[in-house]
Amino acid sequence: MTEEKREAIRRFLPSPELKLPEGFSSSGYFIIKGKVEKSLVEEISRAKNEPEWMLKLRLKALEAYERLRFPNWVVGVEELNIDEIAHYVRPDAGLARSWEDIPEDIRKVYESLRLPEAEKRALAGISFQFESETVYLGIKKLLEEKKVIMLPMEEAVQRYPDIVKQYFNKIFPYAEHKFAALHTALWSGGVFVYVPKGVRIPQPVEAFFFMASALEGQFEHTLLIADENSEIQFIEGCSAPMYKRYSFHDGMVEIYAHRGSKVKFVTLQNWSGNVINFNNKRAIAEDNSTVQWLEGSVGSRVSYVYPSTILRGDNSRTSIYTVSISNGKKLKDTGAKIIALGKNAAGKIVSKSISANGGTNIYRGLVRISKGSMNTVVSSSCDSLILDRESKSLTYPHNQIEEETASVSHEAKTGTISEEHLFYMRSRGLTEGEAKSLMVLGFLEDVLVDIPFEMASVLNSVVQLEFSKIGGTG
Amino acid sequence: MPLVAEGVEAEAGGKVILKGVTLELREGEVLAVMGPNGSGKTTLANVIAGSPSVSLKKGRILIDGEDVTELPPEERVLRGLMLLFQSPPEIKGVKLSTLMIASFNKRRGLSSDLLKVTDPSIFSKMRSSLSVVGLSDEYLYREVNVGFSGGEKKRSELAQAMMLDPKYVIMDEPDSGLDIDGLRVVGEIISRMKREGKSVLLITHYTRLFSTVKPDRISVLMRGRIVAQGGMEIAEEIDRSGYSKLAERLGVELNND
Structure with missing residues (x-):
């Protein structure tokens, strides 16, 4: 390091x-x-x-x-x-x-x-x-x-x-x-x-x-x-x-x-x-x-x-990335709100949550497109990764669309890491913690490439520390 | 020094699967373990590799004379063992190159920074291991096994084995679901491994691989027990008359209870 x-x-x-x-x-x-x-x-x-x-x-x-x-x-x-x-x-x-x-x-x-x-x-x-x-x-x-x-x-x-x-x-x-x-x-x-x-x-x-x-x-x-x-x-x-x-x-x-x-x-x-x-x-x-x-x-x-953006102006844009890690008996109730008023506005919500060792993540989101916010496009995607049976993840997206020309999409995916996945990675020489941290980093990858390099590398290291406790902080 | 399973009794999914199996994989040999479906072949592979899905009730596993029965799977890998899965799971988010680099580093004792590329030749090694199994470079940047066909998964397992450079390779039905070309590739790689002095435990239901690579010895597993051991004559008998006839001749029961 x-x-x-x-x-x-x-x-x-x-x-x-x-x-x-x-x-x-x-x-x-x-x-x-x-x-x-x-x-x-x-x-x-x-x-x-x-x-x-x-x-x-x-x-x-x-x-x-x-x-x-x-x-x-x-x-x-x-x-x-x-x-x-x-x-x-x-x-x-x-x-x-x-x-x-x-x-x-x-x-x-x-x-x-x-x-x-x-x-x-x-x-x-x-x-x-x-x-x-x-x-x-x-x-x-x-x-x-x-x-x-x-x-x-x-x-x-x-x-x-x-x-x-x-x-x-x-x-x-x-x-x-x-x-x-x-x-x-x-x-x-x-x-x-x-x-x-x-x-x-x-x-x-x-x-x-x-x-x-x-x-x-x-x-x-x-x-x-x-x-x-x-x-x-x-x-x-x-x-x-x-x-x-x-x-x-x-x-x-x-x-x-x-x-x-x-x-x-x-x-x-x-x-x-x-x-x-x-x-x-x-x-x-x-x-x-x-x-x-x-x-x-x-x-x-x-x-x-819940970081929120009001897209008041025409052609205004926002992206909201949330990365929530609940490792242990923790609760993260996080999410995002986008309220569009201007024309041709664009919004993107990407939520990634990781629940481990009894942790809970909740996504709560709101997308509201007001009448007159013509041709506005907002997408949201929520990915949850659950590392064990004690942990959970819940998703509450909410859309209010008053404008016909707007386009709003939402997708949610939940992935788990099973014993079979872990055994496979371990059969290649990785410890359970290393296997988990690789899978968590892979899960976060599309967010990591989109944020400032320094922050990506910090987040990357925090995840490795959090899940594998290897490579210490010296 | 060999890889040894000694008096292994094991349960999987709450059922007794292996009822006292002893076998020895000697240095530089190809040992085929054959048997009908449900005879315990995959459980045997898993118990040697240390899968938590199998619980060992009795017996020991030894690598080069060291008792590894209590060691986790990753520690067995560091001692030169590798299991190639019959149906490897999809690992979302993790690229094949990432897994290869991480396991390469671990195998060489470079665990302080899992993903650090210390040896730039690793990229040419990865590419050549893929090309040997007939996969293009682009597979390096695909998520491990995600959307791979059955044959691609098998090839990717073999490519990983070449990167990891194990001493003892357990192949769990590397021939299932393969076409003629795939079978030839698997056979060639096993021959190559043998030439390099590696030992291969080849678990298979069929004899079709044996036209490209002849096993040195063959053991037959039925209902959790080794019921026969020998050379190619056993394969010929299985080919000629099938497992049930063989069981009849040996006076043992076939599985499927």
Whole structure:
């Protein structure tokens, strides 16, 4: 395994191997916890010294949270008690612009994730969020020269209120469901990125999120605006050490792709096995723009995530790839949504799930073609691979087609790996784990060729590690 | 040193199939194991290769004097054994070249990176192994056995054997479902393996392969027991009068219970 590959894997290392550095202490952290109510929301807003309009938005979202019912199809979260966790945890650290300035114990975490190397070699910019706040922002000259704005979300609220107001919570309104409302009432952290007209960023920017302790919530909000004819690739990574009890993640990503722009948003989620993960991800695509999502769900105990694109503009395009691995007693409820409004729009959903050792994957998808979205073509395909009898996979696709000229197709396939397959591969000298990892990689191949090379190689290695435990991480 | 099955009693699918089988495959020989359908031929091949579908109740398997009875199938491969399947399963998503490279690396003890190409000549080796069995290069990039005809599967098994370079090859009915050309290819490859000093355990129902490759010895399996051993005269008898007559002459029962 090459050094580069090792490095990349470190960033997304299977969580059980991730540990907090010796001497780590959160004793000086400022914490807001307890029942989610008006006074708590006001306290968070005060701690952030926010403008009035943001507090108002939070409070309206809180009302919706109280009003909205808990979705009845959400399972596996019995342990979750929203009113017992810490909703805001501010580490004892300001925003560093150079990683030498991050307090030592947090810097060690940053280094153990191999982020400095990634930053130097492959990224145009990076933000690192620790608990509820961004503690580090590294931006290469190139971004400044091209007038790209990349800031912690809070700072954008202060410095660019007009832009933020125009988009924040407009792409994914809080009223849509209880967890979107909760997120909006409590949000903290996340990144704001604005790419000016015609600017193409050759290297990706990355945001990395880390949750250090049990019984806390992380509610980061990422807003990405690609102005006309611009181009950006965004990588999102997340990780956490294994704790004794659960933690809760309820983030949001909003993307606005203006005319002719291209946005690629890649997530590799590798939370530790006791994180309950909700995510709210949506993009709006204007005329001739392209939005691509890749959601790699590897970690966490329970995940609910459905990247969505609204194809508002004519000739807008989107592709949504989801790769979900439930290895062990895990549940991944993932999927995608495409809502087409513009003419000649095109969408493609490719979902791949792998269930092993008692894991469950659920695909939940929606394709809606509105009247007037003429000649729009959307295809979706769901492939499930089930590695043993204890594991399962379920598929719930849903189509709503109001436009006669549209064409929508859906296919679903389920494959299993039987003892006969394994014996065959073993009779060629491979161990059971090696046989499984080859079959899983083969199953993912058509997705792997379609995503950025670096991410493909990371995902490839994560799969090999996950299923064969060979070739270690050194 | 030989490959030995010693006093093997084994069950498959909850039924007793092998009732005490002992046989020895000596270095550089072709040993044919013949028998009617249901006599336990495939179970014998599986138990030697270590298939989890067969449970060994009694007896041992030895490779070059080492007891491998408790070893998993892949460990037996590393010691020079290889089973060619009668009907190999379709392995979706895995290209034939991928499987060949992975097994090539394993056989040579290069397991740290399964798919790494350390020896660039591996590609010419793969191509020539395919061409020997009469398959074109494009099969390297097809998924293993997916959409292959019966004959193509057999040929692919043989090509893999040439890549893996085993010392002991067990061929489970390599001749079933083959046309004349296919039979000739299988026969030629067995002869070639013998010339290279490999040992072949040739499991077959018919004698038709023997016109291209004459086995050194023949054992006959009926109802889970070896009932006869000898040379080509046994094949001639089977050809002439069939298994039931042979069973009658030997005073044993044919299978199909």
